[in-house]
Amino acid sequence: MLNSYWLDANMSTDDVWKKICLAFPILADNECSRECPEDNVLEEIKELKLNKCIEDIVICRIEQIMRQKITPDFWSRFSERKTEIGGFERFKDAVDFLYNSFSNFLPMLENLEKFRTISRINRVIYGEETLLGTFKVIVTSTLLSQLPLTHQIITEDFYKVSFKVFCNADKSDVDQDESSEDVVQCGGCSHEIEQCHCQAILLVFHETNRKLIELDLLERLAGEVITTLIHIRIENHVQESCKGSFDTSYISSLESWLSTVVMGWLTHIYNVNAVSTQSSIKKFHQKISHFLYETYTRTRIEQLFNIIIEYPDSQPAVEDLRICLQKTDLRLYLTQKLQRALETRLLHPGVNTPDVLTAYVAAIRALRQLDPTGVLLETVTLPVRHYLRWRDDTVRCVVSSLTEEGPSELADELVRGEALQLDEGAPSDEDMTNWEGWNPDPVDADPSKTSKSRRTSDIISMLVNVYGSKELFVNEYRTLLADRLLSQFTYNTEKEIRYLELLKLRFGESQLHYCEVMLKDVYDSKRINAHLHSDPNFKLDRQQFPSTAMILSAQFWPPFKEETLELPDFVKEHLQIYTKAFETLKGNRTLSWKPHLGSVNIDIELKDRKFNLTVSPIHATIIWHFQTKNQWTVEELSQLMHVPATVLRRKIAFWQSQGMLREISTDSFLLVEESSTRSKCPVPPDMVCEDEETESAMASAHDQREEELQVFWSYIVGMLTNLDLMPLERIHQMLKMFASQGPTAVECSLRELRNFLDRKVREHRLLFSGGFYRLPKS
Template sequence: MLSSTATEALRSQVASKWQESFSRINRDNPGISGLIGFSEAWALSVQFLYPQDIRVSPPPDADTYERNLIAIRPAFNLVSQCRRLPALLENFLEDMRKNFHFIEAEINEYMTRYDESENTNEIEALVARLVQWCHAWEPPQDLDSLGATILSSYTLNFQTRVFSALPANFTAAFKNLCRSLLAPPPYDEDGQPRQWDSSIHATTWRNFDFLGMMDRYESIIASVGYEYIEQHVLDTCTGEWSKPMLEDLRTWMSDRVVPWMLHVYARGATSADEARTMLQGVGSRFDFHINKTLCELRTREIFNIIIDYPDSLGALTDLRDSLHRTDQRQNLVKSLRNANRKRLLHPGADTKLILQQYVATIKCLRIIDPPGVLLYKVADPIRKYLRERPDTIRSIVASLVGDEDSGDSLLDESEPVQPLQQHEFEDYTDPNWEPEPTDADPEFRTKRSSDVISTLVSIYDSKDLFIKELQVLLAQRLLMLTKDGSDRVERERRNIEILKVRFGEAALQVCEVMLRDMTDSKRIDVHVQSQKTSVVHPMIISTHFWPALESSELVMPGQFQKLAEDYAREFTVFKPDKKLKWLPHLGTVQVEVELEDRTLSFDVPPLEAAFIELFSQKAVWQLDELMKAVGSVARSAAVKALSTWVDHGVLKEDPENTFILLEREEEGGSSGIIRDPSRLDSTPPDVPPVASVQQQQAEQMRVYWKFIEGMLTNLGTLPLDRIQTMLKFAPGYDQSVDQLAAFMEAARREGLVVVRDGMWKLNK
């Protein structure tokens, strides 16, 4: 309970305040005449500001409004003098709240029509209608007594109530309207072509700004621009790789998107320079989005772009430029590695195809990223996979020597021939030295090569494998030559000269010996033929300089044996210090088969010639008898050789494994003879049985198995690196760790050793 002293003080304070307010409102007029005048002014002001339903009572025209404003001005001035404008504003906002249901009803009507038709014109009309309501209820702007506070308070209050009254689906409808303002349909409601002009909807953009929708829905408006850019990039650039598209996209944005941006982001600009300044930020974001969308598209297409190189050079240029702008390098690496794993690095892909794609990848990624960081990251899985394929070296070497049967060359004819490049090392004294890119791995510099061949050869630790494969391939190609193959020898000689530039002369000395053997063979044969004419024209090779040839126990019967002995005798006379060792399973024999009703000529392998020679002794042979007569040959090879003569109609198999010489050609198909010369002609010649590099390596490693077995017996378990270190003390051991690992894995599959946690031991 308050004390009497406090109560009196409060009463005095309240009386003082009441008296002050009364004096201010009454304005020192006699009695309450001033108060009555204020009441009349208050009533007129409230009535003038009262928000009417413009659907029933349309706003007055400009002249009527101006007359009413002149009449009401004294009333507003009086309320202002009495300092009651805040109370007037509060009363006005309360009246607006009570009558806002008029606006809500119209909002619902427009949105209902939009839901039924999905016509954005309804949303455009709704926005225009809301502007009419706002202007109709707006306090007078040209009355100094009201001031700017009441107007700003009204605007904020009106916008707030409008946003709260808009239904949930208005956001999507507004986005559709913005989309139509940016990219309207090509035809109007009457089916006539629409002439697009961004200035047509300038009023709509001003209405958006007036209602505060530009700020409220800024992210939605921006998303419309982003989506429009994305769709245009996808429509115009997908699959278009021949020419750069980035500049065309920027020109398109200047013509179509920038006029739209002026209404959104440069409203209020009074000059071109001011508009340019206002658009700088958003223009940079939209340009970034063009680069980002194009970069993502090209990243998804990168595998096919590489396949289409060099016709896809334009797409590679765009990708290079957009990567600088957006820094999507990691996404590009991930996408290309995934595509390679799914579409390239699997057993169904031919090694030649993988190499072609790898070479194309090298060339394309050097365009996109000249330092080579992207190539280093993408190429690693390809290199590992190629290293595991047994025919990778042969495919690379075949391309190096210009194998016409290998398909498209891996080499670019315009690329100069140069020596294999070694690993690069940092030269910090170089004035042009630059640090590595930030996304480069620690070993990036030391593993980078600049030319394609050096990159391919660097798949393996040593170039010795390529030298050996070169020797094997050259041997096979030389052994397949006929007596008229001098042009081919010269071409092989030119190839070796070119390869000397890459691998060095010392590495190709063995190849030089093989080519010299071809020349010497021809010279020796000319001499022997001059002494004693013979139908035998052998290829004489230096055994120790040629790759190991697969052995055979074939024995040529009859006249073939005598011809060989006669030729060898004449050779010994010419070369007393040397002796011929015949390889009868190699070469080609030109035979002439004389039968009772026909004479046939063929060029056949030695085994087929041996079999038909035996039929000169008797007309019927069993398969086992034939195989025994020519030495030890595989049953499959014998059947294949005899089938050739059956197909030619020279032999007949009847019954099974019994072959009969047909002195007279049989009519019809009762004998089961297949007479299809086209099939015989299309059969590719067998590759001479030169041991492959892998086979040679396997044979070499078997020599060192006893060393490995002794290590594991004495020391128990050993890691691969320790085995490699100890093997280096063995005479002539020159295998790499990878080759040793492959051999140990083969030994594990045979059950000789077991491995656990990288430790190898004998399987006891």
């Protein structure tokens, strides 16, 4: 190409090449001259009419030198290092080399720019209008095209060292002032205090970054490394600051640390004098602020189970998390993480039901502060509600917590006296009263439930909603109340009346009418006993021992356990006298005694000791029989007392522990009238006997349910008598149509009915074949 131009210019090839190399020494492989050529040289080259061709040759030569010499030499300095300080020095040397090489090209670029002006050339090369911009593109692209795999190690060393020095710059002065004798090594440069290099490192750091900015290489070479180091530093700082501490808010201190330490370091990296740089710094500040919130939120989510358990002491941590959730998109992550933590650490057989309930109540309180809409609480605690529904003792634990003495979350909640809020699907008129402050529910809200029901439901309401039935809780309270009234052996009901009135506010008076009658029975029993013993016409004062009764209205009390006990004849005579006195007082009413319930106060006199005990009727009957005969077998006592041998054997163990009975052979016991060596634990006077486990006098929930299901049996027998055989589904439909009606209706699921019918099959009262049930032929 040049040959044709040279021929046209009537100049020899050597003359033309000399003139070009004089203006652009780089083409002759010489050092780039820093002196500008005379204008007449550029004018002469212009006359050669080689304008664009010369520009292309110069740029190609620049690319060749960058590719073959400068770039390999630059990356060769990113070799292995032994220490971070060594990496710091290597990075600094590499940037200095590149910057010096860049400076050597500047005079030649100025020449070419002048040549452009003289020749009136207006070209865009590699997207840049200026030759300096084109050269920077060439430098960047050439460096990145030969990027070695290990370049990040040296780059990280440079910025790690500088960040460490910067973070410890302020601390070092404070540490020296507080304990100058203890400080030996600088926390920034790791040298001795007297030989601290921190200031020199910061100067080198600032100068190196200035050169990279001038070359437009800072973001290309170090942007990713700087961002990664900042992220790591933020993560470490968040962990160090708030690990295991929930009683302090950290958002303000973290924001302050980010603005001073991290952004101060970035200010040293970027020269903020330029407006464009200030804008970039501001945008980067927004990005790392979001990363800070996200990191802190994830950290708190990882600790959320412990935060909930420690609530309300952990209220500052919950409030921080609430603020951060509004700034991040981690709501789904929180839901999944907390549900997994609850299932792993709480919802398994190794955790007692009271502990599960305590954690559930704490979760209700904490999550309500975290999300006032109640959507998060509803979603996260769904596995807990399902788990509690399948635990047999959940309702009893809840009722016990509601009415127990001492500090209790549920007892305090009951005292507040709010009305019970059950789940309702339809919105009320009150939902639209504050329409100006209305906000839509979050996207993960259940559309079948109103926001008002989620916001207003208190803790007790949520526990009731686990089962969706107030009747279940009322029935359990009724059973618990019966146990308390029958176990206290007194007529003091003031505390129970207080709890009952509080429960009325929650469940309504109609639901607790039976409990009112039970408490009235106790009061009436006290009054009747006082009247019968004070009236000489009833002759109760002439008995060998005074007897009182707790007179219960059978239809209002829960079913009792079916247990039998044959009392001694003289005791039955006393009870008969009491019955006649009651019949005389009440006219058309009588008493049906439960001999296994109650308490007996007895005086025991042996040859070498005397004491007084309050025991159950079965314990008193056992020891009474030993006054007629010194030795009894379990089988003999079982037949005489009409008590199963297994129960009797367990009750006798009490008298063995008191040293009054001794087992001389298997299931054969002897009365110990004299004891040469007293028991290590002598019986104190006026002792009250208590079994190892306090047994309920009421029938279990399973037994009560079995009794309710027996209502269906007569209907089933009638249906099978008329229709001969029926499938399970048909029997269930018929029972729902006829048996499950009326005020005392009993609900029965298909699964429960199948289990009930299968038990009847095992008892040979039903036959099952081919999917049909029928009665056996007599």
